[in-house]
Amino acid sequence: MGNLFIWKIFAGLTIVLFFGGRLSWSFVKGKRKKDKVASEIVKIRFLISLFVYFIIPFMLIFDIFDLQQFTAISTSPFAYILGSVGSLAGLILMFLARFHRQGDWGFMGDDSGDRLFMSGIYGITRHPYYVGAIFVGIGVYLTLNSWLVFLMIPVVLFVQKVIEKEEHFLESKYRDEWFQYTRSVGVIPWIKYGIYKQNDNNK
Numbered sequence: 001m002g003n004l005f006i007w008k009i010f011a012g013l014t015i016v017l018f019f020g021g022r023l024s025w026s027f028v029k030g031k032r033k034k035d036k037v038a039s040e041i042v043k044i045r046f047l048i049s050l051f052v053y054f055i056i057p058f059m060l061i062f063d064i065f066d067l068q069q070f071t072a073i074s075t076s077p078f079a080y081i082l083g084s085v086g087s088l089a090g091l092i093l094m095f096l097a098r099f100h101r102q103g104d105w106g107f108m109g110d111d112s113g114d115r116l117f118m119s120g121i122y123g124i125t126r127h128p129y130y131v132g133a134i135f136v137g138i139g140v141y142l143t144l145n146s147w148l149v150f151l152m153i154p155v156v157l158f159v160q161k162v163i164e165k166e167e168h169f170l171e172s173k174y175r176d177e178w179f180q181y182t183r184s185v186g187v188i189p190w191i192k193y194g195i196y197k198q199n200d201n202n203k
Helices: 004-029 039-061 064-070 078-101 128-143 147-174 176-184
Strands: none
Touching: 004 039, 004 078, 004 128, 039 064, 039 128, 039 147, 078 128, 128 147, 147 176
16 A cells, blocks of 8 residues: 555554553553562563564564565555554543543552542443553554454453453452442443453342
């Protein structure tokens, strides 16, 4: 596609905003607590960020080893447009999640949070930050017109496990308030879908 260079710039800027936003927010608001998070989860998250969200996309952008040409999906502009919209939506979700919570920010089930957020962006999806990160990843690979977008499948499965852990924690902490919230808000925006089945004995 003649405008591939422009899409590569867009994908590169998306990655810069993805990492730059996280680093700048950590600098201003402080890092999220990880005291009660399994070290394996933290390591996997780091490896995903490094390879899936950084190294491989930039290999595609600079076409190292002809990777972009070798993994191209099609010449149709549909993938580029869909990817750019998806990645932009993901960045917005992540920003709104951070902005809404401010300093009250847990990490993968860590109990640093003092309240259950149910309004704002949390009235659309229970996990806007995680969902946004997935949108960004899928969007970047589609913007780069690469079938390596399928690398996001194990990422989605990993995030699903993380959400399961976090939702079990939220269930034990907020009980009825949490159950009421899950009845009206799902994980996927505007879709009332839960990650795991609630324990009927706790209803």
